[in-house]
Structure formats: structure tokens, C-alpha cells
Amino acid sequence: MDRFGLDESLKGEIRERVFGAGFMKLVQSVRRGGSTFRISLRPVSIGGREMYQAESFEGGQTKVKNLDAKAAADGLEEILDQPGARDLHLMTATGDLHVRVTRKGHAMASRSAPMNRDAKVLPHDREKNLPLSRFDSSALLKATGIADASGAVRASMRGKYDQVNEFLKVVAETVPEKCDGTFTVVDCGCGKAYLTLAMRQFLSEALGYADVKVIGVDRREDVVESARRAAEALDVSGSAQFVASDLAAYDAGRVDMVVSLHACDTATDEALAKAVEWKAKYVLSAPCCQHELQRTLSDSGAFAGLMRQSILRERLCDILTDSFRAQIMRIVGYRTQVSEFVSSEATARNIMLKCVWGVKGAQPGPVSEYLALRDYWHVVPWLETRLGDRFAKLLERYE
Numbered sequence: 001m002d003r004f005g006l007d008e009s010l011k012g013e014i015r016e017r018v019f020g021a022g023f024m025k026l027v028q029s030v031r032r033g034g035s036t037f038r039i040s041l042r043p044v045s046i047g048g049r050e051m052y053q054a055e056s057f058e059g060g061q062t063k064v065k066n067l068d069a070k071a072a073a074d075g076l077e078e079i080l081d082q083p084g085a086r087d088l089h090l091m092t093a094t095g096d097l098h099v100r101v102t103r104k105g106h107a108m109a110s111r112s113a114p115m116n117r118d119a120k121v122l123p124h125d126r127e128k129n130l131p132l133s134r135f136d137s138s139a140l141l142k143a144t145g146i147a148d149a150s151g152a153v154r155a156s157m158r159g160k161y162d163q164v165n166e167f168l169k170v171v172a173e174t175v176p177e178k179c180d181g182t183f184t185v186v187d188c189g190c191g192k193a194y195l196t197l198a199m200r201q202f203l204s205e206a207l208g209y210a211d212v213k214v215i216g217v218d219r220r221e222d223v224v225e226s227a228r229r230a231a232e233a234l235d236v237s238g239s240a241q242f243v244a245s246d247l248a249a250y251d252a253g254r255v256d257m258v259v260s261l262h263a264c265d266t267a268t269d270e271a272l273a274k275a276v277e278w279k280a281k282y283v284l285s286a287p288c289c290q291h292e293l294q295r296t297l298s299d300s301g302a303f304a305g306l307m308r309q310s311i312l313r314e315r316l317c318d319i320l321t322d323s324f325r326a327q328i329m330r331i332v333g334y335r336t337q338v339s340e341f342v343s344s345e346a347t348a349r350n351i352m353l354k355c356v357w358g359v360k361g362a363q364p365g366p367v368s369e370y371l372a373l374r375d376y377w378h379v380v381p382w383l384e385t386r387l388g389d390r391f392a393k394l395l396e397r398y399e
């Protein structure tokens with residue numbers, strides 16, 4: 001057995017779990033030098049036949065292969081014999097197995113408590129159920145560069161394609177089934193408008209909205225230009241406008257929905273603040289990197305050991321920032337849910353705040369929880385400062 005090899009009993013357990021009943025997915029990430037090679041195996045049903053799908057990701061390239069049981073067994077042996085430090089996560093209906101092989105070659109296995117999950121085998125034609133497959137999206141995908149000239153989704157754009165699809169799923173479960181009037185959406189930090197234009201096409205072509213207007217706002221001239229060109233190529237410039245501006249300086253007036261997908265740092269807060277000011281009924285926001293709290297959170301006290309580790313500090317600040325955001329949106333009157341809109345394998349930035357206007361604001365529960373969290377960490381969240389007097393008034397009864 002080489003230095004990184006797994007012992008035979010562990011390999012046997014993995015084989016049994018993969019080829020036994022209730023197998024859901026196996027993912028292995030191998031660290032090589034500065035990069036990570038990831039491979040996954042999952043059961044699929046192709047034309048009613050039980051098969052396995054192997055997906056590998058390395059250097060920005062994703063490769064997918066469908067395998068019969070024999071080929072899957074060979075593939076699994078290759079996975080088990082990969083050299084190097086690695087993490088393997090195996091999910092079955094009855095529980096998870098984690099194996100970590102350290103840089104020194106020590107293998108550590110841990111098992112979850114028994115579970116009783118529904119291990120549905122996904123049909124291979126899962127694509128048919130995706131929002132971007134509910135209408136003819138080929139022109140959209142080509143115009144935005146997600147697909148190449150032949151219409152195939154570019155490997156480098158697979159992540160964005162998945163994010164947009166998953167984002168649109170949340171849109172579909174949030175907005176009304178029908179809309180006969182004008183429905184206006186502002187995409188804050190729209191970048192090259194992958195989401196903005198997909199949203200326009202999805203609402204009008206898949207949901208049949210009568211009059212959809214989308215506005216993408218981004219402070220970068222070059223991406224706004226590229227978004228405008230894509231809108232022209234799709235012949236939708238009249239209903240898809242793009243504005244080169246800092247969000248803080250932009251006023252949309254009346255808006256039905258505000259969205260943001262990975263708007264950097266406080267741009268997400270700015271998007272939420274604008275949504276509140278514009279009285280948007282729906283707000284869907286997938287935050288990005290968050291630096292603001294990292295700059296202000298104290299390094300001392302009981303959390304000093306955690307704060308010294310930059311990755312842990314970053315994650316703690318991400319969680320705190322999103323907790324503050326969710327609580328602030330509840331206090332101003334939005335029913336707010338926090339969920340993962342796309343898998344964490346696709347992107348670590350996979351949190352979504354879904355806010356729907358219409359609950360009584362400034363309720364004692366959310367306010368006292370907010371104040372307790374804020375005061376515990378001795379910080380004033382950026383969004384609170386940004387909302388100013390409007391928000392201070394909601395808190396003052398309880399402070």
C-alpha cells in the first residue's frame with residue numbers, strides 16, 4: 001500500500017456503499033500543488049437504465065462521462081487509488097462517510113449518525129427541468145457567451161449556467177404565477193448580465209409575463225457595454241437597459257423586484273438598502289465576498305484563536321454579515337429566508353437571502369435578537385448605518 005493508500009477494509013466499505021442500495025453521491029477533492037482536482041460519481045437513470053455519471057473538474061475544465069456498472073467499478077478503483085492528500089465524501093440514504101487523507105498520508109474516516117434520506121436517482125435528462133430549458137434559451141446563451149457558437153455550454157461557463165438556473169428556480173417559486181402589468185426588475189452589480197437577461201427571457205417567455213422590464217446596474221463601463229451588446233443581439237434593448245453607475249448613485253423609482261448575484265462586499269448591502277427604498281416587493285440576493293465586518297471585528301477576547309486563522313475569520317464574518325442582513329430585512333418588514341441556492345461544490349458563495357415584503361416590521365423578537373447579536377460582537381453592521389434614521393426609528397423602542 002502506498003503512503004496515501006486506503007486500507008482494504010475502508011475500500012471495501014466504500015465499494016459496498018457505492019454499489020449497494022441508497023447510494024447518492026461520492027465526491028473526492030485531491031489537492032495537487034496549489035490547485036484542486038475534483039471528481040464525483042452519482043447514479044443516473046438513462047432511458048430507464050441504471051448508470052453512473054462521473055464528473056471531473058480540473059483547471060477550470062469540467063468533463064462528464066456516463067458509465068455502465070463495470071466502467072463505474074473501474075472508475076471507483078481509480079478514485080480510491082488517487083495519490084495525494086484528499087477529502088472523500090460519500091452520501092447514501094442511510095448516512096455519510098467522510099475520509100480525509102492528510103499530507104502525511106494519514107487516512108481518517110468519520111461516519112454520520114444513521115439517516116433516513118430519500119435517495120432519488122436523478123434522471124439524466126435533468127436538463128429538461130431546468131429554468132433555462134423551459135423556453136428556447138439558445139440565443140440568450142450564445143449572446144451572453146455562456147454557450148459557444150454551436151450552442152454548447154462552454155466548460156468555463158458551466159458554473160455560471162448552473163448559478164443562473166438555480167437562481168431562476170428561486171425566482172419561479174417567489175414571484176406570482178402571472179403578471180399582466182409591467183414587472184420591473186433591477187439587477188444590482190449585473191456584470192455581463194448573465195442573470196439580468198436570463199431573468200428577462202424567463203419571466204416573459206417561460207412564465208408569460210406581459211411586460212417585463214429589466215435594468216442592470218454596474219459601475220464598470222466595460223461590462224455594461226458588453227451587456228448592452230448582448231441585449232442588442234437578442235433584440236431586447238427596449239426592455240433590458242443597462243446603466244453604468246455606482247449603485248449608491250442610482251435611483252430606479254418604482255421596482256417590483258431587486259436581485260443581486262455575487263455583488264461584491266457592501267454592494268450587496270447597497271442592493272438591499274435600495275430594495276427597501278424602492279419598496280421592492282421581492283428581493284433575492286446571493287452575497288459575495290464580505291470584507292467590511294472583517295475590518296471592524298475585534299481580534300481580542302474569547303474568539304482570539306479563531307480570529308487569527310484568516311479562513312475562519314472570513315467564514316465567521318460571512319455568517320455574521322448575512323445574519324445581520326437577514327435580521328435587518330425582517331425588521332424593516334420582509335419575510336426573509338436564508339438558504340443555499342446552489343450546491344457548495346459549485347461555489348462557496350452559495351447563500352441566498354430571499355425576502356418578500358409584507359410582514360409587520362419592528363417586532364420584538366427579531367429586534368431583540370438583532371440587538372443582542374450586534375451588541376455581543378460590538379459592531380454596527382454596514383446595512384444598519386446605510387439605512388440611517390429609517391432603521392434607527394424601528395430600533396429605538398427597544399434600545
Ligand SMILES: C[S@@+](CC[C@H](N)C(=O)[O-])C[C@H]1O[C@@H](n2cnc3c(N)ncnc32)[C@H](O)[C@@H]1O
Pocket residue numbers: 188189190191192193194195217218219220223245246247248260261262263264267270288
Ligand atoms: C462578482 S461580479 C458578479 C456579476 C454578475 N452579477 C454575475 O453574477 O455574473 C460583481 C459585480 O458587481 C459590480 N459592483 C461591485 N460593487 C458595485 C457598486 N458599488 N456599484 C455597482 N456595481 C458594483 C462589479 O463591477 C462587478 O461587475
